[in-house]
Amino acid sequence: MSTIRFDRVSLRFPGSPRPAVDRCSCEIESGKLVVILGHSGCGKTTLLKMVNRLYEPTEGKIYLGDTNIRQIKPTALRQQIGYVIQQSGLFPHMTVAQNVGVVPKLLGWNRSRTQSRIDELLTLVKLPPNEYRHRYPAQLSGGQQQRVGLARALAGDPKVMLMDEPFGAIDAITRTGLQDEILRLQRQLNKTILFVSHDVEEALRLADRLMIMENGQIVQYDTPFNVLTKPASQFVHDLVGADDMVRQLSLLRVETAMMNAPENYSHNGEPIIDRDDSLRDALSLILKTGAGRLAVQDNGATVGVLTLEHIRDSTSLVAST
Numbered sequence: 001m002s003t004i005r006f007d008r009v010s011l012r013f014p015g016s017p018r019p020a021v022d023r024c025s026c027e028i029e030s031g032k033l034v035v036i037l038g039h040s041g042c043g044k045t046t047l048l049k050m051v052n053r054l055y056e057p058t059e060g061k062i063y064l065g066d067t068n069i070r071q072i073k074p075t076a077l078r079q080q081i082g083y084v085i086q087q088s089g090l091f092p093h094m095t096v097a098q099n100v101g102v103v104p105k106l107l108g109w110n111r112s113r114t115q116s117r118i119d120e121l122l123t124l125v126k127l128p129p130n131e132y133r134h135r136y137p138a139q140l141s142g143g144q145q146q147r148v149g150l151a152r153a154l155a156g157d158p159k160v161m162l163m164d165e166p167f168g169a170i171d172a173i174t175r176t177g178l179q180d181e182i183l184r185l186q187r188q189l190n191k192t193i194l195f196v197s198h199d200v201e202e203a204l205r206l207a208d209r210l211m212i213m214e215n216g217q218i219v220q221y222d223t224p225f226n227v228l229t230k231p232a233s234q235f236v237h238d239l240v241g242a243d244d245m246v247r248q249l250s251l252l253r254v255e256t257a258m259m260n261a262p263e264n265y266s267h268n269g270e271p272i273i274d275r276d277d278s279l280r281d282a283l284s285l286i287l288k289t290g291a292g293r294l295a296v297q298d299n300g301a302t303v304g305v306l307t308l309e310h311i312r313d314s315t316s317l318v319a320s321t
């Protein structure tokens with residue numbers, strides 16, 4: 001089990017008047033992507049760094065599955081947890097292949113297993129191994145460096161990934177592409193991911209669950225849809241921009257409002273939309289084609305249907321808050 005559970009976790013840095021993380025309790029379900037969202041200084045990174053024991057809580061406990069992480073040696077723990085940070089953290093004097101091979105080497109894998117894992121991972125993050133294997137980090141763009149950082153974090157096949165503003169320093173267009181990659185990879189790999197962001201659009205786009213933090217505390221932990229439609233406080237409402245409907249339609253994914261396809265559903269020529277597309281895209285497709293409903297697809301398979309009513313239901317919920 002790769003559930004992460006925080007049990008009344010606090011951390012007060014020495015000499016600080018108030019805790020950076022204050023009595024946080026919550027459970028991250030196995031296989032979910034949870035985005036920690038909040039203003040600068042609210043404790044996001046501090047909470048994240050306690051999971052791989054870069055910081056130790058001053059109170060409370062953190063469990064990985066059923067095990068209190070204090071019972072796991074930090075080095076062993078970090079081999080089980082992938083870690084991606086903003087500035088990729090690649091070793092500049094090592095090639096791409098050597099960087100990705102760091103954890104397999106630590107785990108004592110032989111040369112051929114390590115090499116094939118490196119090629120598999122570079123292919124997974126869309127960097128053709130023949131072209132990129134021998135390059136140094138300085139010979140890559142910022143977005144490519146982050147892809148290598150991601151491949152490196154995935155190398156030991158960890159069940160848990162910690163990602164601390166991994167795309168924070170990347171331009172907006174590359175960033176959207178990398179977010180798409182994360183969604184695609186997550187469908188394929190099903191990791192438990194804790195992802196820190198202070199970008200609302202990124203958070204709403206990626207998260208299965210949003211963890212909203214304010215002054216070291218978790219003030220709401222829910223799906224993006226519920227956070228937008230039922231913000232727990234004025235602070236959350238203002239943070240996520242809960243009264244801008246058009247913006248919300250462009251941020252919420254089709255899958256948040258669709259109805260799952262019935263078991264015997266067969267595609268009948270309806271216009272097709274991807275489950276990761278926005279509700280705004282879906283609305284314009286309905287208006288453009290005049291279709292009664294859209295077939296929602298994932299990798300060519302129909303997984304749901306979406307009608308104007310589904311979209312209207314989601315916006316009327318928003319409007320009523």
Ligand SMILES: Nc1ncnc2c1ncn2[C@@H]1O[C@H](COP(=O)(O)OP(=O)(O)OP(=O)(O)O)[C@@H](O)[C@H]1O
Pocket residue numbers: 013014016020038039040041042043044045046047198
């Ligand atoms: N090593 C440290 N020693 C003392 N105080 C710290 C330390 N690291 C962080 N803090 C303080 O703890 C609080 C939370 O910091 P943290 O880095 O977790 O915030 P954050 O939400 O990740 O912010 P940002 O979005 O700016 O990265 C801040 O007030 C910060 O100044």
